[in-house]
Amino acid sequence: MTKWVTFLSLMLVCVLPLTLSVSAKVAVTINQQQYTFNEPPRLTEVLAPVALNQAWYWPASKLFRLETTEPETEREQLLTEIARLAQLADDNLALSLASLAAEIKQWQLAKRIVLPIDYDLARVQAAANPRFEPGAYQLLLTHRVEQVTVFGAINRTLLLAHQGPDSAFSYLSQLNLSKAATSKQLWLIQPNGTVILLDKVKAPLVAPMPGALLFVPFANKWFSNDLNLLNQRVVALAVNRMF
Amino acid sequence: MPAKFPLFKLSAIALLVIASSAEAAPLPAYPIWQTAKSASSQTAHGGVGLIQIPTARMGKEGDVWLNYTDNEEYRLWSVSIQLFPWMEATARYTDVRTRLYSNFPGFSGDQTLKDKGLDVKFRLWQESLYFPQLALGFRDFGGTGFFESEYIALSKRLGDFDLSMGMGWGYLGTAGNTTNPFCELRETYCKRPRGFSGRGGKIDYQRFFKGPASLFAGLEYQTPWQPLVFKLEYEGNDYSRDRAGVLPQDSRFNLGAVYHWQNFVFDLNYQRGNTLGFGVHYRFNMHSPPAPKLKPAMFAVPESRAHIPAEIDFNTLTRNLYVNAGYLPRGIHVYKDEFIVHGQQIVYRDDVEATERIGRVIAGQLPQHITAIRLVDYESNMPQVEKVIDVDAFVEATTFSKLQTDIATTYVRQQPDEAALANVQLRQDRGFYTGAETFWVQSFGNPEKFYMYQGGLFLGGGYRFNNQFSINGAAKLTLLENFDSFNFKVDSQDTPLPRVRTYVREYVTRSKFTVDNVYGHWQKEIAPAVFAQAYAGYLETMFGGAGAELLYRPVDSTLAFGVDLNYVRQRSFENDFGFFDYKTLTGHVNVYWQPSFLPDTRLTFNIGQFLAKDKGVNIDFAKRFDSGMIVGAYAAITDVSSEEYGEGSFTKGFYLSIPFELFSLRPSKGRGQLPWIPISRDGGQPLNRPIRLIDITESRSPFVN
Numbered sequence: 001m002t003k004w005v006t007f008l009s010l011m012l013v014c015v016l017p018l019t020l021s022v023s024a025k026v027a028v029t030i031n032q033q034q035y036t037f038n039e040p041p042r043l044t045e046v047l048a049p050v051a052l053n054q055a056w057y058w059p060a061s062k063l064f065r066l067e068t069t070e071p072e073t074e075r076e077q078l079l080t081e082i083a084r085l086a087q088l089a090d091d092n093l094a095l096s097l098a099s100l101a102a103e104i105k106q107w108q109l110a111k112r113i114v115l116p117i118d119y120d121l122a123r124v125q126a127a128a129n130p131r132f133e134p135g136a137y138q139l140l141l142t143h144r145v146e147q148v149t150v151f152g153a154i155n156r157t158l159l160l161a162h163q164g165p166d167s168a169f170s171y172l173s174q175l176n177l178s179k180a181a182t183s184k185q186l187w188l189i190q191p192n193g194t195v196i197l198l199d200k201v202k203a204p205l206v207a208p209m210p211g212a213l214l215f216v217p218f219a220n221k222w223f224s225n226d227l228n229l230l231n232q233r234v235v236a237l238a239v240n241r242m243f
Numbered sequence: 244m245p246a247k248f249p250l251f252k253l254s255a256i257a258l259l260v261i262a263s264s265a266e267a268a269p270l271p272a273y274p275i276w277q278t279a280k281s282a283s284s285q286t287a288h289g290g291v292g293l294i295q296i297p298t299a300r301m302g303k304e305g306d307v308w309l310n311y312t313d314n315e316e317y318r319l320w321s322v323s324i325q326l327f328p329w330m331e332a333t334a335r336y337t338d339v340r341t342r343l344y345s346n347f348p349g350f351s352g353d354q355t356l357k358d359k360g361l362d363v364k365f366r367l368w369q370e371s372l373y374f375p376q377l378a379l380g381f382r383d384f385g386g387t388g389f390f391e392s393e394y395i396a397l398s399k400r401l402g403d404f405d406l407s408m409g410m411g412w413g414y415l416g417t418a419g420n421t422t423n424p425f426c427e428l429r430e431t432y433c434k435r436p437r438g439f440s441g442r443g444g445k446i447d448y449q450r451f452f453k454g455p456a457s458l459f460a461g462l463e464y465q466t467p468w469q470p471l472v473f474k475l476e477y478e479g480n481d482y483s484r485d486r487a488g489v490l491p492q493d494s495r496f497n498l499g500a501v502y503h504w505q506n507f508v509f510d511l512n513y514q515r516g517n518t519l520g521f522g523v524h525y526r527f528n529m530h531s532p533p534a535p536k537l538k539p540a541m542f543a544v545p546e547s548r549a550h551i552p553a554e555i556d557f558n559t560l561t562r563n564l565y566v567n568a569g570y571l572p573r574g575i576h577v578y579k580d581e582f583i584v585h586g587q588q589i590v591y592r593d594d595v596e597a598t599e600r601i602g603r604v605i606a607g608q609l610p611q612h613i614t615a616i617r618l619v620d621y622e623s624n625m626p627q628v629e630k631v632i633d634v635d636a637f638v639e640a641t642t643f644s645k646l647q648t649d650i651a652t653t654y655v656r657q658q659p660d661e662a663a664l665a666n667v668q669l670r671q672d673r674g675f676y677t678g679a680e681t682f683w684v685q686s687f688g689n690p691e692k693f694y695m696y697q698g699g700l701f702l703g704g705g706y707r708f709n710n711q712f713s714i715n716g717a718a719k720l721t722l723l724e725n726f727d728s729f730n731f732k733v734d735s736q737d738t739p740l741p742r743v744r745t746y747v748r749e750y751v752t753r754s755k756f757t758v759d760n761v762y763g764h765w766q767k768e769i770a771p772a773v774f775a776q777a778y779a780g781y782l783e784t785m786f787g788g789a790g791a792e793l794l795y796r797p798v799d800s801t802l803a804f805g806v807d808l809n810y811v812r813q814r815s816f817e818n819d820f821g822f823f824d825y826k827t828l829t830g831h832v833n834v835y836w837q838p839s840f841l842p843d844t845r846l847t848f849n850i851g852q853f854l855a856k857d858k859g860v861n862i863d864f865a866k867r868f869d870s871g872m873i874v875g876a877y878a879a880i881t882d883v884s885s886e887e888y889g890e891g892s893f894t895k896g897f898y899l900s901i902p903f904e905l906f907s908l909r910p911s912k913g914r915g916q917l918p919w920i921p922i923s924r925d926g927g928q929p930l931n932r933p934i935r936l937i938d939i940t941e942s943r944s945p946f947v948n
Contacts, residue, residue, distance in 0.1 A: 040644075063646075113646055126543075130643040184372055201371055 027136045043122045043129045050141065051119035057144035060191035060211040061117035064110035064242060066136040071109035071240040078233050079104060085226060093180040096153045096218065100234070103157055108242045110138055114193030140242065145211045152216035152234070153181030162210045168198055171214060182219035187235045189213040195235055213238055284463075284472065284501045284508050285524050287312040288382065288390060289321025289333040290362055293461040293476040294497045294512045294520075296415070298407035299378035299398035301366050304328045305530035305868045312522035314514065316341050316487035324529075324874060326866060333362040334897065334919065336687065337389060341487045344690055351690035356486070358389050359687075359921055375399035382414070384446050389486040390414045393451050394459075408460035411479050412452050418481035418495070419455030426456075445885060445892040474499040474512070482515065493517045529868035533902075536910045539567050542603040544641045548611045555608050568600035569910070573621060574669040580612055582634075583667055585619045585626065590910050592871060592902060592948045599650055602632050603641060609634060619659050623939035624672050624710040625768055628798050629659040658771050658798050671709040678703040682719070684751070687919075697724035697751060701759065715933070716761040719784075726752050738889045740925040741825055743785070743854040747923075749816040750784050758819040759784055760933050772797045772943075774805075774936050783931040786811040786854070787822065794833070794936035798943050801837040805937075806830065809930055811854075829854050829930050831861075835937055837946060843867045845946050847877075847937075854928045857881040861894075861929060867946060871902035879927025887926070894927035896920035900947070912948060 026037040028046050035049060050056075079101055086097040115130065117139070122129040148171060151157040155176050163170060168186050177183060188196045191211040198206055208214060215238065217231040283300050286292035289310050291300045302308070302325040310321045321335035342356035364380035375397040382392040396409035410416070412423065413435065425432035435454025457479020464473045475498045482490035494516030501510040508524040542563070545551070557575060564570045569590025576583045582605060591597040598618070605616055616632040632654040640648040683698040699722040705715035726748075750757075762780025769775045772795055779789035790809030797803075808830035815821035831851030838846065847863040859881025867873045878895040885892035896918055903913040941947055 115646060126643055130646045130648070133645055202369075 024134050026132045026134055028132070028139055029137070030139045031141060037132075040132050040134060042131050043117065044119065046132065046139070047117075047119045047122065054141075055143060056119075056141045057210070058118040058121075059209060060142050060145070062140040062191070062193070062242070063113045063115065063117055064138040064140075064240070065113055066110055066138055068111045070111055071237065074233075074237055074240075075104060075107070075109060078230075078237055081230060081233070085230065089180075092178060093218070096178040096180045099156065100152065103151055104234070104237070107238075109237070109240045110242050112193060112240045113137075114239070116192065138242065142211070147210070148208050148212050148214060150175060150214040150216065152187075152214075153178045153218045154216050162208070165207045167205050168208050168214060169200055171208075172216075175216070177216060180218050181216050183216075185217055187215035187217055187231065189215065189235060189238050193239055195239060213241075282503070282526075284474075284503075284510065285310050285321075285323060285522070287314055287317075287512070287520065287522060288319055288362070289323045289335050290331055290364060290380075290382075291323075292396075293407065293463065293474045294499045294514060295478045295480065296407070296409070296411070296459045296461055296476050297364065297378075297380055297382070297394060297396055298405070298461070298463075299366065299370075299376040299396040299409075300405070300407075301325060301328060301331055301364075301376075301378070302526075303528060303530075305528045305870075307527055307529055309525045310522060311524075312510075312520065314520040315518045316485070316490060326874065329366040331362075331364045333364075335360045335362070335383075339389070339487050354690065354693060357693060358387060358486070360384075360388070360390060370399065381451075388413075388447070391447075391450070392416065403465040405463040405465075406460075407462065408458065410456055410458055412454060412456050413450070414480060414484075415459065416455050416457040416479050417484050418457045418479050420457045420479055423452070423454065423456035425452050470503040472501040472503070474501060490515065491517060529870050529872045529874070531870055533870055533905050536904070537908045538910055541600055542567060542607055544603050544606045544638050546638070546642045546644060548606075548609060548638065551608065551610050553610045553612075555610070560605065560608055563604045564601065568604050569597065570601050570604075574667055576667045577613070578663075578666045580614045581617055581663075582609060582613050582615070583617045583619070583663065585621060585667060585669060587621045588942075589912065592904060592910065592912055594942075594945060595651060598630055598632070598654060599641070602637050602650075602654070606634060606638055606641070617660075617663055619664070620942050622942050623766065623934075624707070625766065625774070625939075626659040626664060627940060627942045628656055629663070630654050630656050656799055661771070672707050673709060675706050676704065691728045692725065695725055695728065697721055697726050699723065699755075711767050712763070712765050714761075714763050717759045719757050719759045721755045738925065739887050740855045740857070740883060740889075741827075743813065743825070743925050744923060744928045745925055746785070746816055753816055757784075762787075762933055764934060766934075766939075774940060776934065776936055778933060781814065781820070782809075782811065782933050785814055785816075786930055787814050788812055788826075790830075790930070790932065792932070792936050794940065796835075796937075796940050796943050800944055801839065803835040803937065803940075803944070805833050807833065807932065809932070811930060827854060827856055828852065831929065833937070837944070841866075849929060853879065853881060853926070854930060855883070855925045857883045857926050859883075859927060861927060865946075870905060871948070872905075873900040873947065874898075875900070879929075881927045883926035889924050894923060896923070902948075914947070 024039055026040050028035050030050050035046065037045070082097050082101045086094045089097060116128050118128065146162045147159045148162050149157065149159055150171060155178065158175065160171055160174055168188050172183055184200050186198045188198055188206065188208055189212060190209050196206060215235055218227040220228045283291045283302050285308050286297060287294055289308070290297055291302055292298045304325050304327060306325040308323040310319070310323065312319045316339065318338040318340065319335055321333050323331060323333040325331050337358045337360065339356040339358070344351035344354040344356050360383035362380065362382045363384070364378055366376065366378050368374065368377035370376035376399070378396050380394050380396065383390040392411050392413035392415035394409050394411040394415050396407055398405060398407040410421070423432060432453045436450055459477060459479040461474065461476030466473060475496065477495055478497060482492045492515040496516070497512060497514040499510055499512030501508060506526050508526065510522045512520045514520055555577070561572055561575070564572055564586070569588060570586050571589055572584055572586035574585045584605070588597045591600065601618060602616060614634055616634060618630040618632070619626045620628050636653040637650070639645055640650045640653050680701045680703070681698070682701055683696065685694065685696045687694060689695050700720045701717050702720060703715070703717040705713055707713040758781065760781050760783055762778050762782055764776065764778045766774070766776040774794045774796065775792070777791040781787040782790070788809055788811030790807060792805060792807035794803060794805030810828050811826070813823040813825040815823050829852050831849040834848040836846045838844065844864065844866045849861040852858050859879060861877060861879040863875060863877035865873050865875035875898045879893060898916055898918040900914050900916045903915060904911045
């Protein structure tokens with residue numbers, strides 16, 4: 001009896017640390033390089049190996065949690081909804097929806113964690129230096145890109161040169177809007193994950209950050225809110241876009 | 244080719260200083276890359292518009308404008324508030340320089356004619372790409388109506404020009420330069436009835452949109468120099484029926500220039516082709532958060548509580564709670580795995596911040612086996628609300644041990660648990676207390692002097708026997724006043740109502756030192772969320788007697804209701820402790836409601852019998868802004884007719900409640916109230932009960948703080 005008890009205790013002692021250490025491990029892939037931490041690290045520890053190597057444009061940093069299929073599920077549901085709306089739509093709208101669906105299929109998605117990622121800020125402010133939970137993450141750091149990506153109810157996705165403090169609506173003049181689009185509103189997805197709905201009359205003077213996404217929404221039809229909801233879902237999914 | 248936009252831009256240095264919004268919260272303030280066009284400006288009468296004519300434009304919600312304009316014959320002081328994005332209200336005093344207040348020097352000396360007025364404007368349609376903004380407004384609708392008008396206005400922005408046009412009736416339509424469309428529909432709309440209904444102070448619906456109508460139009464031009472704006476308007480008034488007399492008008496065109504400087508706006512205008520006018524306006528916004536305060540840094544919480552000793556240092560803890568968290572503990576107890584604190588918050592208005600501070604002070608000293616903190620907040624010696632903090636979740640949130648945390652989710656607010664309360668034996672409060680408060684009473688528009696005031700101290704004291712029963716008193720000591728300028732004590736209006744309030748001048752001028760109240764008070768929470776109180780003695784300046792109140796107010800509920808009943812007798816104004824013969828039963832059913840469709844507002848209904856034995860309802864509407872300021876209005880509609888009531892027709896008033904914190908460098912819970920009561924007579928007057936249950940249970944579902 002005592003032998004069994006000793007044997008079982010020994011097993012527990014050996015197995016427990018393994019399970020504990022597996023559950024506490026954090027794997028962060030920064031661009032292409034993977035870093036593993038045995039204990040959950042803080043943001044400063046994660047950024048320390050790379051933070052000062054290059055002139056990173058911190059506002060455009062993106063953190064994603066891997067190991068979750070939530071964005072993929074949402075993508076499937078969104079594509080189904082787009083297909084459904086396309087069947088009921090007229091030619092212009094159907095064409096735009098098809099183009100959008102093709103665009104969405106190409107996206108690489110992961111669950112975005114929207115929080116400020118800035119090595120300097122994290123070193124001075126405790127709130128900006130949270131601790132990672134055990135799991136796998138992708139951290140994308142980039143230099144300042146001088147471009148703004150526009151997609152949505154337009155002929156095709158465009159990469160436009162960033163125009164400094166020019167308002168988001170000033171980019172519209174370079175686009176061929178679909179007949180199904182509305183030019184009265186624009187969705188702005190800043191690189192730091194902030195989403196803003198811009199109204200041309202009420203708030204015309206908001207500028208996209210370098211690397212932002214501009215979504216030209218579909219004009220909502222009378223007596224139906226479907227396209228409004230679609231616009232919101234596309235924008236919510238676009239936040240999870242890695243590439 | 245990108246569209247051209249304004250010539251004025253911030254310098255590159257300013258651009259570097261602006262931090263990008265990196266928060267995860269939805270819709271942060273827009274980063275301002277370009278200087279916006281100048282904000283709206285006020286008309287001479289108050290309210291957003293051009294010079295004499297209003298436009299359909301609205302200010303930002305929470306904007307308060309204080310205006311002074313001088314237009315030769317008229318001087319106008321006004322306060323304009325943008326209560327909601329779609330509603331603007333303006334209150335105004337007019338000085339008519341060319342007329343006297345009255346023909347009786349013994350009554351009003353040589354004071355010139357004064358009048359007060361109220362305006363309201365509603366936005367009916369927001370401007371969109373193709374459609375203009377549409378607004379409907381009523382000027383000077385409550386009162387004797389010197390400038391009484393109704394109007395519809397349209398405004399559309401085209402580049403640097405803001406174009407407006409509209410149609411006005413009444414004062415704005417005196418010239419009658421167009422046909423009144425309502426006159427085409429119905430004969431009764433062709434002529435505007437004269438005079439005012441009741442005894443003034445009522446909304447004269449039967450005059451709306453009647454009589455001559457005029458079209459008006461105007462434009463505002465934003466010059467390339469950002470602070471300067473030009474105005475040009477064509478008005479629909481020919482000044483043939485003005486209260487100041489027939490004013491010569493050489494031109495219907497008025498022009499003006501407006502200069503914005505920080506929170507001030509200065510304007511100069513040329514009206515009627517022959518009159519120079521000017522105005523000074525000050526704007527602030529009630530949604531602006533208070534300036535940062537000097538307060539101690541919040542305690543840091545250790546990530547791991549493993550090394551915290553099992554013995555808690557209660558002395559240090561109590562001191563830290565008071566100094567760092569503004570919390571006065573009445574009792575601290577550890578029961579199994581719970582840390583229980585009973586106390587009162589005396590410094591921080593914001594409940595979320597207050598709770599976080601307390602949690603941080605305590606968590607840093609809690610040994611690992613304790614998993615919950617139970618905070619019981621007291622007010623007026625009764626436990627009001629309990630917050631149960633999950634210590635592990637709280638520590639995780641305050642040490643940012645997860646990528647995304649929210650402190651508000653680590654605790655719950657609830658009705659104090661009976662069983663938990665029973666676990667803590669606290670000493671009852673007992674003993675003498677004293678206090679002093681300053682007061683300032685002011686009154687505008689009096690016949691003797693426009694501005695009359697009285698200031699001094701309320702000296703309070705009392706003895707508390709236990710948490711339920713106490714004896715309280717307050718005396719009023721007047722230090723500064725000009726009330727000795729009164730020419731009369733009681734007005735000569737002969738009304739059938741008992742004079743329950745119109746002897747006010749007698750009461751406030753009898754002596755520099757008067758006993759305001761002396762009464763015994765009993766209170767108890769008789770059932771969960773049901774409070775009761777009873778009081779007897781000299782209850783307020785003018786009445787004494789006995790009464791009781793019940794209130795049902797669950798924690799964090801948008802609805803509370805109760806009832807109060809009082810039997811009172813009128814106090815004598817000849818001495819401190821005598822009574823007159825007048826007695827009455829007065830009581831109300833009280834409903835307090837914070838509707839979900841109007842955020843940050845509270846509606847109060849007091850239905851019952853008032854002091855003059857009239858029956859009806861007092862409706863109070865209060866709106867709280869982000870800064871903590873509260874704007875309120877109330878009116879009492881009773882079975883007293885306007886003839887019986889007298890001048891003013893019914894009791895109404897406005898008030899502005901301002902947290903003292905806005906004027907101080909340190910956080911504070913105190914408030915001051917600025918009432919504005921156009922006329923107060925005997926109808927619709929409630930008893931000023933010394934303590935109201937709705938006030939002492941405030942922390943259960945905070946509105947006032």
